[in-house]
Amino acid sequence: xxxxxxxxxxxxxxxxxxxxxxxxxxxxxxxxxxxxxxxxxxxxxxxxxxxxxxxxxxxxxxxxxxxxxxxxxxxxxxxxxxxxxxxxxxxxxxxxxxxxxxxxxxxxxx
Amino acid sequence: xxxxxxxxxxxxxxxxxxxxxxxxxxxxxxxxxxxxxxxxxxxxxxxxxxxxxxxxxxxxxxxxxxxxxxxxxxxxxxxxxxxxxxxxxxxxxxxxxxxxxxxxxxxxxxxxxxxxxxxxxxxxxxxxxxxxxxxxxxxxxxxxxxxxxxxxxxxx
Numbered sequence: 027x028x029x030x031x032x033x034x035x036x037x038x039x040x041x042x043x044x045x046x047x048x049x050x051x052x053x054x055x056x057x058x059x060x061x062x063x064x065x066x067x068x069x070x071x072x073x074x075x076x077x078x079x080x081x082x083x084x085x086x087x088x089x090x091x092x093x094x095x096x097x098x099x100x101x102x103x104x105x106x107x108x109x110x111x112x113x114x115x116x117x118x119x120x121x122x123x124x125x126x127x128x129x130x131x132x133x134x135x136x
Numbered sequence: 137x138x139x140x141x142x143x144x145x146x147x148x149x150x151x152x153x154x155x156x157x158x159x160x161x162x163x164x165x166x167x168x169x170x171x172x173x174x175x176x177x178x179x180x181x182x183x184x185x186x187x188x189x190x191x192x193x194x195x196x197x198x199x200x201x202x203x204x205x206x207x208x209x210x211x212x213x214x215x216x217x218x219x220x221x222x223x224x225x226x227x228x229x230x231x232x233x234x235x236x237x238x239x240x241x242x243x244x245x246x247x248x249x250x251x252x253x254x255x256x257x258x259x260x261x262x263x264x265x266x267x268x269x270x271x272x273x274x275x276x277x278x279x280x281x282x283x284x285x286x287x288x289x290x291x292x
Contacts, residue, residue: 079144081259108146108256115172116150116254122169123162127154 036080041065042073046096049083053095081105145257152250156243157216159250163241164189164219177205177229187221189213195221206231211238218242223256237261 036042041063048059060070074094077083085094152159162169168184176182180199185207188194193210212220221239226232237258244251 105144105146105259108259109148111172111175112146112148112254112256115170116148116252118172119163119170119252120150120152122166123152123154123159127158 036076036082039073039076041069042077045070045073045077046082049094049096053086053093055088055091055093059094145255145259147256148254150252151246152252154249155216156245156250159252160216160219160243163243163252164215175229177207177225177231178203187219206233212240216243226262235261 044063045059048054048063056067056071056074059074060067063070065073074083074085078085078094083094083096085092087093154162164187167187171182171185173182176199177197178199180201180203183198183200185195185197188210191210191213193213194206195208195210197205197207199205206224208222208224210219211222212218219241221241223237223239224231224233224235226235237256239254239256241255242253244253
């Protein structure tokens, strides 16, 4: 559940939620996002980085500026899905590997 | 400036009570024993996925009707310590030869067994497929709870 934890912790910070709210109505550059927020622009950049790593926000270059936009069902959701997929698959793998081992043990014991 | 930022890989670890060589063998040659049957590409029912046991080998699924569908490739084959697979499935579970994401699996001896560490990385390459993911994750077997959590937070 590490990735879930990351997503939830990304959202747990009130400033990051405020940053996301700023993006709710459309893509914005960091300067506009920082306006009206009680933190510095570098701090906003740092929050955007965390949101981006959690897959909740994406960015693109427009000329010399970088525009951020909300990605609510994009990479974050995809990664959550893969996380769940591999979790289930590895549980199943463990069962298969250990069942095999039991079989071999029994054969050796005979 | 921010071009170095990448989404964190999916990382999963599990401990199995068998030695690394057996864990490696079940993971690769025995993939048909543990791969979820529900996760298939072709229209026919899944027989089993197959990983060819060599670097550069194919990773594909064989269906009960004999048809085959590509999943990806084998990028590194170092039994019993490590295998690197190339996962070329989109979030919709279709094969895309241009999509290259890596799944590295390490088998490390630990106590009376093996620690298996899996890392699925380069996920940002799936970025332009993210829209398709919306359907996958909201469908049956998906994971709507997190999306709901996020949607609720974002809507506040």
